Amino acid sequence: MGGGTLPGTAATASDAESDRVVFHVDMDCFYASCERLRRPELADEPVVVGMGYEAGGTIGAVATASYEARAFGVESAMPISAALELLPRRADADPDDPDAPDPAETGRYLPVDLEFYKDVASEVKAVIRDCADTRREVSIDEAYLDVTDRTSWAVAGGGECGSDPEITDAETADPETTDAETADPETTDPPPSTAAGPADVRTLAEGYARHVKSRIEREAGVPASVGVAPNMSAAKVASDADKPDGLVVVPPGTVADFLAPLPTADVHGVGPVTERTLAEMGIETAGDLAAADPDRLAEELGDRGRALSRRARGDDERAVTPTGLPKSLSRESSLPATDDDETKRDTVSALAADVARRARERGCLYRTIGIKAVEPPFEVNTRARSLPGPVDDPDLVEAVALDLLDEFDGVRVRKLGVRVSKLDFAEGDQATLSGFDAAEQTDGEESGPSETRAATGGDGSKLTDWVGAEPTIEEDDTDDGTPGDRPRRSEEGQASLGDWE
DNA sequence: TCTGGGGTCCTAGGACCC
DNA sequence: TCTGGGGTCCTAGGACCC
Structure with a gap:
């Protein structure tokens, strides 16, 4: 990103030349985090939130499993009955019964309480709305933010191309922001950059993302992972790349390299069927996908093939637009x-x-x-x-x-x-x-x-x-x-x- | 382990019209 | 009078996402 881009010159450039700053905010095991918010004693426990589940029952499916529960193999969409085999219910741990499960290897099972989660989500959204004018709230726990007008890819600390004073202000002027992210980077020993590019370069975008992330945690009380990239699909992958509590930055020009080693299934829009089709074509990674002949992809997958190929190359021009009315x-x-x-x-x-x-x-x-x-x-x-x-x-x-x-x-x-x-x-x-x-x-x-x-x-x-x-x-x-x-x-x-x- | 519930988008074929 | 092409709407199914 040498010296920024003059207005008008980037408009038609594809992929890496886009200097948009897009955040993907993805709440970590959101339902479980909400339950912990009102029941702090669940803090480090394996927590499973089941839909269609009633206390003590075995029917329903896993809506969200905390990371502690995932360590036992419990996954989203898994039937509760299956989850219980991997991770018995805490209530079934009876110290007097030699056959009962070890309490240390049990979890808490709770039914979904969507109304409460919506309340928490509205606090998250309040922060997001405050931090970005252009945003797309995709689901109860996920949103894209276009914050190009609030920050930039300039290097933090007045480095080579980070000389826009307005931008620096935007990051630091928030009076509520009291923690490390606003303090002078020189004196606070900034956390190591999670940028996928040169590791020692912290961009203003990264600082702003840290700010958004910590505001969410502070004001809504639940943790989020944030991906930062020049487009939506890369930001999405980035937010997933270091969950939970992740912050992954993929600066312009590094998107294709960031994606290349990932399995195709990590590309947004590749599900089990497409993954299999791609594998049959010898395409295993996003890098393979980026390198594959788009015409051949189109033969197998139709127009989607071309779109996926572009995404894998880091080329995604979709604008962040608000969610419309339901269809x-x-x-x-x-x-x-x-x-x-x-x-x-x-x-x-x-x-x-x-x-x-x-x-x-x-x-x-x-x-x-x-x-x-x-x-x-x-x-x-x-x-x-x-x-x-x-x-x-x-x-x-x-x-x-x-x-x-x-x-x-x-x-x-x-x-x-x-x-x-x-x-x-x-x-x-x-x-x-x-x-x-x-x-x-x-x-x-x-x-x-x-x-x-x-x-x-x-x-x-x-x-x-x-x-x-x-x-x-x-x-x-x-x-x-x-x-x-x-x-x-x-x-x-x-x-x-x-x-x- | 036989898979919860709420959505979106895309495709393909048929009907119908001009 | 067996033969064109284009457009739109409808239905059904499939893939995907959270």
Whole structure:
């Protein structure tokens, strides 16, 4: 990075010439960290947080395992029953029972408490919003920050190219920042640089990342790992490279070298299937991937092949953009495999009601209703039907879902799901501030003309006649039908994260 | 160890239209 | 009157991510 880049000259340069500064902030075993926050006695214990898990039970899957638990082989997505074999429950450690597990080799098992984690996440987000104007909050525990305008790749301490006073200020002027990262680098014996480049070069970007990271820990009380790079995919890999509590910096020009030795599976977008395909082509590392002929990759993987090849070379021009509004809403749930149609219909009815309720809470209409039916062992079937126009109609969701389910009469299923898609956030009536408490009005009046009458029209002919029977829906739904509380699109074009809070 | 639940994006084939 | 091409929408499935 010699002497920085003149404005305008870098715009079209690919990969390493981009001088953007992108952070990927990734909370360490977030759910477990949240549990520790409110139960400090769990601090150094193996902690397993299970979804679908109830205290004392054996069903469910591992949502998050603390690093202490991972040392026993417990991994995300593993069935709780399997985790228990590797790491028995602490409660089962009975000192009087010679057959009981050694307490030192047991762990704490807790059910997911998403509401609490969201509270913690909102504190993390408050820090992130304070530290970056441009950001993408990807999930409850993960975000990308473009902080190009707050820091730079200049070398810290007024080195060769780090002479921009504004930038130095940005890093150090925060009055709240009292710890080492603001102090004079000369006197505080800075932590060794984790830059992938020349190890003795600390950039301002690294200092700012340290600042963000320590603010999160201080203000939200949970640890984070941060990856720093000139683009999103490299930052993502960097944040993973030294977990937990990691800070890995990959300066411009070093991205390809940083990625090269990593297995292909570490490249964002390479899952088990692609990994296998690549291995069959003799491609084992990101370096191999970068060196492979893009045309050959495209033959095997389609357009994705080319994109992965670019990523592996450190070339990722995607801008950090806020998360948009959701494209679909769904609920699904597993059940003991059954072919009992009554059970299946009850399940689908409940899922449909829940999906419809959430859609209404978010003030969104939907035009497609679908189901998912998973046959053992893992055969996924989906069916969907589109309506002539967007609606907000719980009864219709149920009716259509049940109708689609008919195809699976007598079929054994182990999981069922209901989804609405082709969402329409009906942005027309911002004026409806009165609909503020719409989430509460789920009973009684239907809050608007978007309620389609087709399926509930009073005759027994359920939905045989709704397709094409209600071309009037379209006119109707535009004037109302949005409860108006959720789509907070004004915040930044699109709600930065309409999801929670 | 038979795999939880919530999403996104992409592809392919068919229907339909001009 | 067996034959063109392009575009769009829809459905189903697959891969991936957290």
